[in-house]
Amino acid sequence: MNIIDRRLNPKGKSLANRQRFLRRAKAQVMRAVRDASGKRRIRDIDTGGDVTIAPDGVKEPTFHRASSGGIRDVVVPGNKDFIEGDRIPRPPSGGGRGGREGSPDGEGEDEFRFVLSREEFIDMFLEDLELPDLAKRKLATIEDYSWSRAGYSVTGSPANLNLVRTMRNSLSRRIALKRPKADEVQRLREEIDALERADSHDAEALSTLRAELELLLRRSQRIPYIDPIDVRYNRFQATPKPVAQAVMFCLMDVSGSMTEHMKDLAKRFFMLLYLFLTRRYKNVEVVFIRHTHRAQEVDEDTFFYSTETGGTVVSTALEEMLRVLRERYPPDDWNIYAAQASDGDNTSYDNARTLHLLSEEILPLCQYYAYIEVGSDPEMVPVSFSSSGRESDLWQTYKGLQQSGGPFAMKRVRHRREIYPVFRELFARDQAATGVSA
């Protein structure tokens, strides 16, 4: 008999099978993830979780008998009071009878439930938005660098000269090349001097000493005290320092003209932004601000699901954002991002104020400000004048800002599948870089 401890054997033997299964069920899983992410809160977007899929694509059919029809015999336990010849009403279809045959689907595969890991969920979520691979893209800039010592280099600015290291190199070179020391030369000079002063000078000894001195002097000239090859500079390396926290402002117009579809687009955009920020910062806070003609900071549910109508005054939202910012998020400590979603309507007298607020007060504080203009689904609604050609009030207002090159970007989104490309465009590396350097 043999007892073997296999506990340390590699785990996850089914990983390959699981991947095959996910690949197989991809269409359904993606649909499930899409549904799930619609219901999810923004903060929960990057956790894994249960998904339920229809068994269509992952069904494994076999030849088996239909669950009804024909004559069936079954022996069951637990007779209480039946006697031979009794007639029993048929149990409601699908339930009971014999158990084994009961389920309408043959093997009870009405729905298939399993848990996706966090990575799998995000992959699928992003996949739904038709993006290749978020992780591989360096989406934006690094705000801050920390410099750390990283050894020595042979080049550098004089300010970074490392004296100790340079002198040590110089000393070892001088020793190795036998550069005469100053006191040696001094001693020789004194000896020559003494010989010269003495009357009975030994001409031969004097010339030897002189030759020796000359040799030493020549050598000290050839072998410099400090040679360029001795010089060392301190080398510094720039390590990008991820600034630890960020706040994301979600501004949304909730006036009557915003449809559910538009809010859904906005939510997806915010989700992506959140996902993106959580990947870069340890701590991301989300502030939801909705506005009609009044603006208000609200929680997520109210933000997306409450119905409030009123006129549209965009500047109120910006003011509310500034207020929250000043109260809670000092720009020195926080990276500030904002995304504004709107269908583009604004009361005409407000445009100038909006522009002023944005360009003078908000943009200087922000890392990045994205404006997305959401439109009706072109596949649902026939292309009308509002969704084609004509530029909205806000669009016209903001157009100038975009050209001025601030950390500002704007895009139009009409369909879910446009969100990711737009997002990528907004946060593409070069654009963000110019944005931040401004």
Next chain:
Amino acid sequence: MTTTDLAVRPLYEGADWDFDRLHTVFAAIEEVGLKDLGLDIYPNQIEVITSEQMLDAYSSIGMPLLYRHWSFGKHFARDEVLYRKGLRGLAYEIVINSNPCISYIMEENTMTMQALVIAHAAFGHNHFFKNNYLFKQWTDADGILDYLSFAKEYVSRCEERYGLTAVERVLDAAHALMNHGVHRYPRRRALDLRLEEKRQKERREHEERMFNDLWRTVPAKADTFSPFSDRDRRRALLGLPEENILYFLEKRAPRLQSWQRELLRIVRHLSQYFYPQRQTKVMNEGCATYCHYRILGLMHERGLITDGAWLEVLHSHTNVIFQPEFDDPRYGGINPYALGFAMMQDIERIATAPTAEDREWFPDFAGHGDAMAVLRDAWANFRDESFVLQYLSPALIRKLKLFHVQDNAREPTMVVEAIHNERGYREIRKSLARQYDIAWAEADLQIVDVDLSGDRKLVLEHRAMNQVVLDEDDARAVLQHLADLWGYEVVLEEIDSASGARLKKHTVGPRTIIGQATVGA
């Protein structure tokens, strides 16, 4: 513990296990199993694994190594949810019919559970595997692990060479037909999987040596003589009717490439390997349950395990053999553990303390005295169907209050055909046995004809028992797979087995041609 028992100290106390204790307890169980019960087993190999590994093993139909396929991933995903949410406990053990016989035990188990599992799997199942005639006839315990590792490697090589999708397509189709990939009657030659593996290698090498592209250029004869003119001759040549659909496809499907045939063969071998298990669920579990109950019972009597441990055994044991009655919401068919164990105990009772009724019904062994000899004989020579037919006693029918219901779709209500009384015993026994007859429980499908000189249409027949036809959606899906493998149209006719009347007909054409007809293939 009473003072008389003090002479023997229990082997262990408490719930913790370690390897020393496992060895001691194993030795004690072995002693009881071999000497008292007279079991005859393969050498044992016990492997300790984690629950996660158990989940792994669980979802690859219990085999330690198996080729990769999404369906195993699917089962894993489902099992994982059920297990993590506590909706379902894991099996305590998995045991593999191989030589040596491998049993997995989980590290989370208590010492008592380990003992229970060892007695159950490493002795009960092991004895059954080694001695039951079906396993002897159909499975090759020595070769299975090697064959599986060959299969795994072969499949992954195919995946590299022909792509995941191409392999998956063939395996999907083969899995759908898996239950129709067994030979139900033994052939002359014993199965030797190791030889099978070697032969495959030789076939492949031979093909590669013999391949000569020149043959392709030889002009075909203008008027090819077709030997398949007359139906009977054709059927005889093709060995029809054939119920082993996978076998037929492997040998005769015109468009499959050799690696695709090999995949079919692998699935077919796997199916054949599991065929005895499908036919002996009640007996196999009954045997194992009876063994662990007896062995641990004896050990408890002898003071080798504590009263506490014995209570734990009883607790698990009763859970396992719990049989809800038909009107209980928990009812899900007859529990093979319950029926098996009840029958084993009943046989023991009849052999040692028979009533007059038992003597009348079981003259062969009533009062035989040596219950174990009777049981060992039953374990060796029966399968579920014949076992129930032979050994289900009136006493047990009464105890379980079995009754037989007939549900005729044409009648407004179901009818109780027989109950547990004098007139019903034989009737109940017969129909319960039939429930376990795999040939009866599974659809009877055969390939009956193929038009090789014409449109190559493949004709199958389903002999519908009692006018119960196949589930239409699933049948069409499987036929689709079948047509894909065959490469041409497939027809399935459902015939009423009693009257010969045609009930239904399905026709399916190939969707994608799996064996992309390449020259020389």
